[in-house]
Amino acid sequence: MSTSSAASNGCATAGRPSSGCPSSVFSEVQTSRLRHSLPLPSVLRKPFNVSDGPPSSAAGNPDEIAKLFPNLFGQPSATLVPGEGLKKDQGLRIGVVLSGGQAPGGHNVISGIFDYLQECTTGSTMYGFKGGPAGIMNCKYVELTSEFILPFRNQGGFHMICSGRDKIETPEQFKQADETASKLELDGLVVIGGDDSNTNACLLAENFRGKKLKTRVIGCPKTIDGDLKCKEVPTSFGFDTACKIYAEMIGNVMIDARSTGKYYHFVRLMGRAASHITLECALQTHPNITIIGEEVALKKLTLKNVTDYITDIICKRAERGFNYGIILIPEGLIDFIPEVQQLIGELNEILAHDVVDEGGQWKKKLRNQSQQLFDFLPQAIQEQLLLERDPHGNVQVAKIETEKMLIQMVDTELEKRRQEHSYNGKFNGQSHFFGYEGRCGLPTNFDANYCYALGYGAGALLHSGKTGLISSVGNLGAPVEEWTVGGTALTSLMDVERRHGKFKPVIKKAMVELEGAPFKKFASLRDEWALKNRYVSPGPVQFVGPTANEINHTLMLELGAQA
């Protein structure tokens, strides 16, 4: 147990600003954000009680979920309603942990919990576990004080306590968590994370309750990918900011493309599992071509189909005199293409046992379709597939730069068409990957407010004795004062997957719904965007002024569709 170990990755350390740890240096904009005060939903500004809903079930296989969560299954969701208020003379000991990749707003969740404890309880203590769930297991933490939290308010990043990707899974690891909870006499723990981390949060809640430990667990929906959402949790935090940062860059590149008239910009965007970011950026900027992974999967498109789709539009644009354009591609595109998965599976098998001979005899071991696909791939990608392996000897799919691969394949196809006299334009592809730039930006007003309410609400849920809920803030299309606050039973979001012969609980990722309002709007406009140039440049995120409180298109359309 330690609060004084060296901050190996630069996590802030309370009270030691000059000890080699990063001290805070702020830009003017950061300083103005530090001073920015946050509105709270009106239900949180007056005394409130927690009202329970009806018993809950599960997203799928309720019987299995009931077996996996015997102490939690069926518990109702909770809503904060005006009332006489919770008892204030109760000091709580609360821990918080950041889990997984960064998302703008995480610091405001922590600020929200802290402010709740300050304002609605007496003599509470708050701990930040350092470096993610490993911090819980190793009992590495820092006590969070007003002074400590101050420089992180409304700021991006997770560097206040840092994050990590470890999971608390084995009985031994749960035991470590129990020890930490007991040692710190934790009344509650807030887990800020994505679908996996919230599943883990629920398992931890079940574990503590099963062992009759007093520690309660509340989750918070975090992921820039936007794939953790449901009716009660309309969006995950960070998505709004990240998409706006990417859209700013895309808009700038669009204007550049139009000004020079000679480049096709292929922009790969984050989102390995779901294409929400790509879709949202398309709605914000109106690119000529947008590939949505879920549509590729549903229509069982091949890589050749995708290449042809892009090439066809480039040819039509060339006929109109446009030899430039913008193409958005989700990071996880090739994971959505069944034939690619098949090829990679076969390659892993072959390369585990055989030598790749220069004559290409090894290729005969590929099935027909896979062999064709392999030959269709650009040489650089072929080499990457054969040479770059992970420590288990598997092909490193994640390392394939999909945007560069597509540029080469489109170029080859265009050359073919040029020979056939069906294309007479110029093609010059430029590749971009917008990733790290968006994960740690200063949170937009929306994310700043949303996170603060999520954290404040999480504090209230713990105070009222709740566990196994995910903090849920709703009615997000309305002004902040009218937002609803509560918690949703994590078990109600769960289904099971069979892994290694056992049922594992999972919160299913929310994929882009082809029948959902955002995709339908995109689909109704994309043909026009393809040939005419309807580019929109969203510009940089504004924190003050008339444009400062806009909400992303995906959320607005989904809220409208629900209404």
Next chain:
Amino acid sequence: MSTSSAASNGCATAGRPSSGCPSSVFSEVQTSRLRHSLPLPSVLRKPFNVSDGPPSSAAGNPDEIAKLFPNLFGQPSATLVPGEGLKKDQGLRIGVVLSGGQAPGGHNVISGIFDYLQECTTGSTMYGFKGGPAGIMNCKYVELTSEFILPFRNQGGFHMICSGRDKIETPEQFKQADETASKLELDGLVVIGGDDSNTNACLLAENFRGKKLKTRVIGCPKTIDGDLKCKEVPTSFGFDTACKIYAEMIGNVMIDARSTGKYYHFVRLMGRAASHITLECALQTHPNITIIGEEVALKKLTLKNVTDYITDIICKRAERGFNYGIILIPEGLIDFIPEVQQLIGELNEILAHDVVDEGGQWKKKLRNQSQQLFDFLPQAIQEQLLLERDPHGNVQVAKIETEKMLIQMVDTELEKRRQEHSYNGKFNGQSHFFGYEGRCGLPTNFDANYCYALGYGAGALLHSGKTGLISSVGNLGAPVEEWTVGGTALTSLMDVERRHGKFKPVIKKAMVELEGAPFKKFASLRDEWALKNRYVSPGPVQFVGPTANEINHTLMLELGAQA
């Protein structure tokens, strides 16, 4: 002569918004910028006269410059001063052209000229030449009207009339320009461009005057690279915006690096000739390592020196527990390294005559030092040098991704040190290139105001009969009202270079001065930034609020140093 040819690269075409040309779709921020009204220096808001200074000379070789510009050499610079005003009842016919790469604010220069003509003359006409200087030679233009210009006010990009990189050089081309000037009865032409384009503008002014054509020429200082500046022209437009956009991204990546604690981000920034962008971004964000090309050149550093400098800092950081960081690299780095230039020269020579044998016999033709350097390069770069040639058979230096090359070289060096037990950290390099994202962003308030004054002033200079001047707006550290406005003799910025046995006039690029205030400030802080983490995240450009009118560090420091 045509105003109706198809807009081949999407340039806006007056009066035909629905003809396949891009129609305007605006984001909320773009719309708010459209409505934003621009302040003018007070000297432009009241009647003014133009006051001439003393005769001018040249930046170097005045005798040669005098021979090259017999009609213009020695003319005084001009300053606008309060007075009875120029005659208003004179209609002017003015053309404008955008030359070279995009820079935020170009549209505001055009708006400024237009507004000057509207407000200070009667019955003037303005033409925008399409696609750069080629538009002058081919007489491709569009008449600029109030309605036409409106949607481009305060917007990024050059797509109003588009730009191009052609030069008016040969006698035949000058004749074409004469014809266009005569056909349109141009009183004046404003050339918006960088050092080359302004040299060209001066040659054009000399040409017109020599032939006794009435067309006068005024230049405007444009380049995001910031390498066109002198005492009278304190900065080129676009530099402020581009640097702030890059710094936003760098700041975000920094926070990400600190939050995850596991990546070294190598960020390559625009600026092939000079490293002003890299230096400015460093001053804004405080990265751990910054390479300034001019310093590398002056100290005659080798690639191994640069690699060692980076590696040494990474090792020292590892000792402190920091296995992450941010490294800024100027795009033109390897152009600054003499040994690399030597190697490339030798390679071009060898590859023009010999076959590259797999056994490596060809390598023996390299001089010793070049052979060592070649062997020191990562394999991928070696292959790139040998395989990728331009149409003249030369090595394509510009295609070398310096940031990736450095990652590999640093990784190799760290591995060596690990074997020697002098390094025990983890190294994971991530590469970024921030380029196109910054050239077409919405101009900052500074660039919007500066460009508007440059354009408005250029109108005034033409109106007063001036030619061969570059629009010059000064006192930029003061509020806009106090800015000075005038024109500087382009010949006074010139020197000559000997090319193909002839003297060619050139405006020398303004390089980073190691004795200048910006570099000195950087140099005084970089050791602290290297080991401690003083990261600053500038955040997105703000257009309203307390942070909206900040000016970049380079300009402020240079203004301060002059004072």
